[in-house]
Amino acid sequence: MYSQGLDQRDGRHDGANTAEPAEALARFQARIDAEEKIEANDWMPDAYRRTLIRQISQHAHSEIVGMGPEGNWITRAPSLRRKAALLAKVQDECGHGVYLYAAAETLGVSREELVDALLEGRAKYSSIFNYPTLTWADIGAVGWLVDGAAIMNQIPLCRCSYGPYARAMIRVCKEESFHQRQGFEIMLTLSRGTAAQQAMAQDALDRLWWPVLMMFGPPDTDSQHSDQSMRWKIKRFTNDGLRQKFIDATVPQAQYLGLTIPDPALRFDDASGHWISGPIDWAEFRRVLAGGGPCNRERLETRRRAHAEGAWVRAAAQAHAARHEAKAA
Ligand code: BYC
Helix, strand or coil: CCCCCHHCCCCCCCCCCCCCCCCHHHHHHHHCCCCCEECCCCCCCHHHHHHHHHHHHHHHHHHHHHHHHHHCCCCCCCHHHHHHHHHHHHHHHHHHHHHHHHHCCCCCCCCCHHHHHCCCCCCCHHHHHHHCCHHHHHHHHHHHHHHHHHHHHHHHHHEEEECCHHHHHHHHHHHHHHHHHHHHHHHHHHHCCCCCHHHHHHHHHHHHHHHHHCCCCCCHHHCCHHHHHHHCCCCCCHHHHHHHHHHHHHHHHHHCCHHHHCCCCEECCCCEEECCCCCCCCCHHHHHHHHCCHHHHHHHHHHHHHHHHHHHHHHHHHHHHHHHHHHCC
């Protein structure tokens, strides 16, 4: 991943590069403040460009790696209808990865560089995909919770100041909404089913709840990039702000399903109107980011193998394109 190092080539966090004229920076910030979209050929501070490359590429990698935990259930889906829906969802995620790599490429970085960074283990992708999907209920819980969290995070990204990212997000969010509903419907079926099915649904929620809350990123007090990204209107809400919105939306859904959120400290606060969560184990989050999650190694090995096995497809596509161009000429 283009790590935070990329955001601070000149050692500053405020987005100002000492080589960039203050006047140009002020004009740029004025455009952002006026809610203008920044387009690929517009002047932008180096740090803005690097922040976007970091975030968009991390997002693209997450979509691609995220195909793995669900893909391994396609052959075991319990009915043809479930199989067709899951296939469509996994294909959508591949499409999201492709739009996002294309959006990152508008910033002057190549898809090959980004993919190499992932395969070499230099790139980050969402922590959630380093957890296993052990039962069919996990596919329901991933759709309901992981895609639910993704929508919460990505709806505001439709208003991101960078035009190509914002536009990609509009279509992505429409598709994520279908994903979330298919996941919730799986959970609804299981939770209205036999005792064994209910237990399977509860077990999936028990294992995924805390990792899903971690998807929103570290607490605001530890988030290195939030302040600057909010000033640039790349992010519209802080990590804690979105996490709270997600908890508030999801607790009533769990109640409707008859499932229990695995947080004994969870309580509704009348004064603020929010569900207040117990403490999150941030040591686990840091461990997963450092490569120590249950599936980090497996996920990267799968990507590397898929990339190697797909070499002939890339070569064939290039040969076809070259022949097509030669014919046209
Ligand atoms: N996992 O300063 P912060 C999906 C990193 S795809 C791993 O708050 P920022 C889906 C962060 O990168 C889900 N790393 O950062 C797909 C930074 O490290 P670096 C992905 C994380 O960028 C298929 C450091 O921690 N969604 O939903 O302001 C099927 C400090 O954090 C995580 C996106 O990528 C994490 N959870 O805020 C189903 C959305 N959290 O880069 C579903 C776009 C933080 O300095 N991204 N880090 O080395 C964002 O909105 C923001 O990048 C984040 C983090 C809110 C994730």
